[in-house]
Amino acid sequence: MTDSSNAIKPSRRAFLSGAAAAGAALAATGAQAQAPDPMITEVQPWASGLGDGVDASPYGLPIRHEADVVRRNVEWLTADTISSINFTPIHALDGTITPQGCAFERHHSGAIDMTKADYRLMINGLVDRPLIFTYDDLLRFPRENHVYFCECAANTGMEWAGAQLNGAQFTHGMIHNMEYSGVPLRTLLNEAGLSGDMAGKWIYVEGHDASSNGRSIPMEKALDDVLVAFKANGEALRKEHGYPVRLVVPGWEGNMWIKWLRRVEVMDNAVESREETSKYTDTLADGTSRKWTWVMDAKSVITSPSPQAPIKHGPGPMVISGLAWSGQGAITRVDVSKDGGITWETARLAKPGERMALTRFYLDTTWDGGEMLLQSRAIDETGYVQPTKAQLREVRGENSIYHNNCIQTWHVLPTGEAENVEVS
Amino acid sequence: MSKFPDLIIAAAALSLTAAPALAETFGLGRVALPEEIAAWDLDVSPDGTGLPAGSGDVLTGDDLFQEKCAVCHGVFAEGSGNWPKLAGGEGTLADKDPLKTVGSYWPYLSTVWDYVHRSMPFGDAQSLSHDEVYAIVAYILYSNDLVDEDFVLSNENFLDVAMPNADGFIIDDRAQTEYPVWRGEPCMTDCKPSVEITMRARVLDVTPEKTSAAAPVTEAAAEAPAAEDKAEDKAEAPAETEVAALDPALVAEGEKVFKKCAACHQVGENAKNRTGPHLNAVFGRVIGGVEDFRYSKGFEAARDEGRVWDQASMAEFLKAPKTFIKGTKMAFAGLKKEDEIQAVEAYLMSFGD
Incomplete structure (x- = not known):
């Protein structure tokens, strides 16, 4: 199995009917501007003047607005x-x-x-x-x-x-x-x-x-x-x-x-x-x-939302995204839980997992605006399931330092902020 | 029987006796000369393979250790700040916070000799003679109460030294203890009756600040990557302008000596406080006067008296730090040679304003 079972691949028909539904929903949600957006109605400097020429940056760095994306x-x-x-x-x-x-x-x-x-x-x-x-x-x-x-x-x-x-x-x-x-x-x-x-x-x-x-x-x-x-x-x-x-x-x-x-x-x-x-x-x-614990076992983490990447929108459609990997081979499946591990749903892999490489997963879902205890759980081609912190501690105690591949929990608040927590 | 259970399949597939597909060679590279191999093949194995002839005693090792190692590892090898502790910790490996040192943890003495020989002192690696390495290793053993004060370590008695934690290691057993347990179809619904938050990172509050994407980005910060890109060119500039008034040879000599300091002190473009304060424009600065550095009480007293760093006070400090500032946190034993002190002063002056 290379892809996740509930991958969202809408058919053309579903897309058309969905679009119609969305049209109806649009009116219902009342997402209507009170006044015209000046970013649209006023001529912006970049739409009038000129930008940089070639060679302004012979080896380009990220634009300055991304300056917080650093090690x-x-x-x-x-x-x-x-x-x-x-x-x-x-x-x-x-x-x-x-x-x-x-x-x-x-x-x-x-x-x-x-x-x-x-x-x-x-x-x-x-x-x-x-x-x-x-x-x-x-x-x-x-x-x-x-x-x-x-x-x-x-x-x-x-x-x-x-x-x-x-x-x-x-x-x-x-x-x-x-x-x-x-x-x-x-x-x-x-x-x-x-x-x-x-x-x-x-x-x-x-x-x-x-x-x-x-x-x-x-x-x-x-x-x-x-x-x-x-x-x-x-x-x-x-x-x-x-x-x-x-x-x-x-x-x-x-x-x-x-x-x-x-x-x-x-x-x-x-x-x-x-x-x-x-x-x-x-x-x-x-x-x-x-000693000689060389292999990095299967592991995953939700990268967004997370404490440095809070939810900035209200309830409704949202994307939960993360990374999964295994030193034993390819990732075959990633499950996501919103309630701290009581119930799980299988996420969509952006591409089939590749051996010993990062795999991107998405859960295209709806946020009800309430609290969430977000977790992800990776499974690799050997059938290994990413363990909980409790499972790891049971075998290894708390002094191992290395090779902690436990399931991570983010506590998401109604404000959209997230915190690193441990759960029972 | 393979030592590596998980690799049995790979090993069989490759049939480790020269794979036929690989029989062909390309005739690239050249044969390594014996002198070249001798220069680089320095590794020492637990059975003593690779260990050169030589010897060193505890007391000589003590002197060397104070001069070259104590600045980071402490006078008694007990460690300084976040730098590695080399002594102590016996019987703590099963404790909540085990103290892992040469005495309490390292299984082989060869590892100590090999690492000191190749990679120490920090910032001046491969500068020790074989006898000096034997002596320093002897002192580390002494600091761990593993040998007496009159002990002499040599290639002859090297394998006689018993390391306390030699039998404390097992080969990776995850394939037996973990994989069979953690494979299988995982639970999807009603996996536990309830969930409670048992711990929050916010309680500890050890996360570095200004880390969130939501934090406002100032223009200055936004420009930082571009500025950093040019740092290499800029770093040369102040040195060049100052050097005119200083003896370039002395400054260059000072740069070499400064390696002893560089583990804790930064100087030059973008120099920041580390274990010790930055040393830009140190001459003329009030002693203990870097605002955001946490000084010892001795330095605070000097600051309150309004004393200022000049060539004389710096020379005195570098010669005997603990005499000049009582209670200084700087573990460095001091520079014994007058010309080294002058050279370091010249080097630091090249970073004046």
Whole structure:
């Protein structure tokens, strides 16, 4: 099943009769202006004078009226912005592709500035020929394009112990979704020669920056879908996302997506680096910790309405919209509840879910002007159903930090404002 | 038997012994030289693979730690502010707020050595000798009461050090403990008898302000992205105009030394208060005089006395911060070399008004 069952696809006949009904309703609602709208009756400056010429902005930025659609940082989270994270303004975006300029950043020793000319990639370890590639070398291998989400393992991590941050940007904004162009890692590993038995072997990947952010990845994954990417959404990667080359590890936690990729080493065992022992391990209630929790499980969130995107209209037609994703494959269905999980209805997927990529869902509905406890629940192709916070806590306690994929609740008031809450 | 249950299918499909479709190579790239591999292949594994010969003792490590690490990690590795705490926390992992340190949490000593060697000190990575890394790691172990004061860590005895939480980890078991439980057709109606709100984010009030789309956007804020775009060019400008009166070589030297400060202090275009106050136009400023920065009591006293930063007071402060301002929150031990102090002063002067 690729699309949701109750997708709204009106037939021509339904549309015509609906239009007639709407015509009747129009008179009934009394949506009539008291006076002519000056925006229409008066000649506006833009309708009389001239706008900017070409080249006013050789590389365009969003118009100034959208200046609040920006990444934001939560200062108390970290000691310094150089080793920190900010959040994608998902509450203000639609569709699924995240523009690079507002896609969240996570650095461990700052976003470094390196040129393509200075770029080198080393492949060494248990290979036939340790190799060095330049940026230009990479462009000569057969290339692929894929859309994937990249989610920080700590996304929603501040919400384990309770509702804490008021906004989808802050609760769920450590995620972005881009179309990557690059070379499969397996092609580069093959170039260096994997002649031995690779079962149970690992690769260790690290970046050019001072943190190096080294991570170990099992060979099975390395030979499957890992990509060495140099373009995102059609253009060069941004500095903050690893220019000129980053690793893309579909469906797995963002920390493994090494930026400024400098080295891939084939090894017998995991290195057990700082980022895979002291961090990115999930402590359970009894004090033991899970390690190697790489996959990001199915998750969803309603982006509008939400605390930063309140309802600004009165009762009547409205669109509830959100994002869903799964590191295990494609999203097949998203359910939405308006009453905190007592009753659910299936939302419409804007497009059939794609593997390890964001899926946009809509619930085209009617608001009665009353309170709502909005929730969304994602289901992926493995049949996995996004759990409630209570279900997660039952297994993991409240100290895991990472991999919180719980169902989120927004309390919408009759004023249209929304708040992050927890419900029974 | 694969270690990764969820990957069995993928592994089988790929038949990990050199896939036939991949047999072809392109003859691209060049062979890496041994010196190049040695320069970059620095990782150290739990079994000691990759560990170079060397040694360092606790007391040497103490000196190094105070000079290079304590500014963020505290004198006793107990941490400073939001910076990582490296010591303490024994027996807290099952508590409400566990304290995860090298002693209480890290399973392998190799990880500590590897990380200090490659990525520390923050802002001056890869500047430590192998012996210095051994010494600092020895001091971190000492701070966690894992070794005695006369302990010497070396590549010889490295694997003898027992890490308390070595057995505290299990491999991802979600495929057994969670997936079977959370798969299946979910409830659609009458899923629970009632619903109550049990907690509100507003109660905590920790969300950054001015985050809503409904917030009014000032013209200045609206222009911000464009201004930021040009920040790189602008940042150079003040430095250039000031440098005329300063020794460029000294300023450049100061920029290097300033790396020790940069973890907490910003200077230059768009510099903001961080762990420490911004340092733009610091000379001539009243000591403790940045309005929106929360100073220690010592700094507040200096401000109330109306003392002003000049070259002499700055030199005195940089030499021994805790002597100059009693009770300063600045954990930095101070600059020992006179020429480093002069260089940093010159560098800061290049950001005067």
